[in-house]
Amino acid sequence: MRIKLISLFVSLALTYTSVAQSHKNEIGIQSDNDSYLAQGSDRYYTDGIFVYFRHALKADGTKLKNKVLGFEAGQKIFNPQGGNIPGPQYIDRPFAGYLYAGATLNLLYANESNLKLGAQVGVIGPGSGAEGTQNTVHRWFNFYHPTGWEYQIHDGAVINLSAEYNKLLTRGDGIDLSFTGYGNLGMGFSGAGAGLMVRAGNFNQLFNSVSTQSTASNIDSKDLLHPHEFFAYYKPVLNYVAYDATIQGSLSSNKSSAPLQITSNRQPIMLSNEVGVAYTASHWVLSFAAIFHTKDTKEQVRVHQWGSATVLYRF
Template structure:
């Protein structure tokens, strides 16, 4: 049976996610080089009979991209453009014991208003690295307006089993990014704890309680593996501030990502560490496989 605490129901959560290639190597600083996301969640009643609860989520984030090095001043030598993306999302997650349906809205902006150049140079001051001159060529300013949709379906889950398998799908449609993803999410329990249902698990971001739900202690390993079809990504193909040679960058239509993570929670704390491998998403990149790390932390109350 799941280990529960009848006095530890939590309906709110604040947290952060930080992606950085330095979390897997002190020598990496390329392509998707840093991401920061702050979020707030609240569990409420759904109002729909089919779903047991709803989680509202507000998110503010920033993504930073650069070529194969943090200071490549000439576009002709870049494997992908410099680009920053600042965004805000609102989403609602409708949840039951076998399904999670998420729908949301997103707003975003590229170029200097994203704060990416400032953020990267600020981080580099701690490593005694000179400011990058390559940002003078970054992708031009463009605003993003669009929608998000995710759907997860439980395939295999029993409390008595040390493994669970789910089918997960994502779609992003806005004026900067448009892509569709599908894959599997697998949890492994080797630590003498049980796996929580998808409706109340840190693995799926649903570990907030509403109604009769109780807090469930979790500690496990997880893999999320999915293929993505890229339709649009203006952080790659967008017009540049300076491009005297008129070089063009091209998307790889299909990419594959594998996220290997360790997840742990207590009554009020969630924590996870991830190593993420991705196939290249830009045809000009010479590196076929890229990797970065991710730290995720949140507080529930």
């Protein structure tokens, strides 16, 4: 169902070819799933669904080129090496769900650096509804019935803060290189990461680009490099994981309570590689990425990967 919906949005978006203009607002959806890469897998970070609304605030237009306030809500679902395990000894990454709502403030500067600050509140565990979501989707598509959720991470509240920083390093004809970094701190996720992003094609400055979630803006199209973005990118990031509640259990849960929860030992150093393509039309923003991660836990028997599709409408 999600694939059909995304295909419909793509078909509609490609009919818009008018010259780009500023749009102060955008609303859209992002869907993550390992099935998008046609690997036949259903493991680890197996599914995610997110909705977004972003609004461009007034910026001074000199040093601060763009300022975007965002709101989002989402759900993530995690499985072990399969969603239908024969016994608890096969749980190499815990069953877990994460349901949240959050807000972001994205400050984008004329020198093509940006600082994006965020906060999330949510719940990890049965209260996230992850088991019900997975069972429903599998029933709709006549997939197998998942088993093993009785061992999932217990309920726990999450309050988390985040910061992301990007900075243009160099730009040539049709290609550029940027630094990217982030940090997380809170009851659900703590850690940091740093890496690079290479873009090739028709891209705009980092203060009004898909790359920095800043396509909502008050910027006139004449100030941009291209009326439409259409580029490919590669983004390797080295991550340090200090704490992950979907692996280790929530800080606020009672770990001694029944039923049994099975946790794992986090892998503190993880490498992620993201390869994708992005396109903007007059009102539409489309992107698709393939993400490849090394192991999240010391017990994992495989690395994992998934696809991520995003469709936004600007107005």
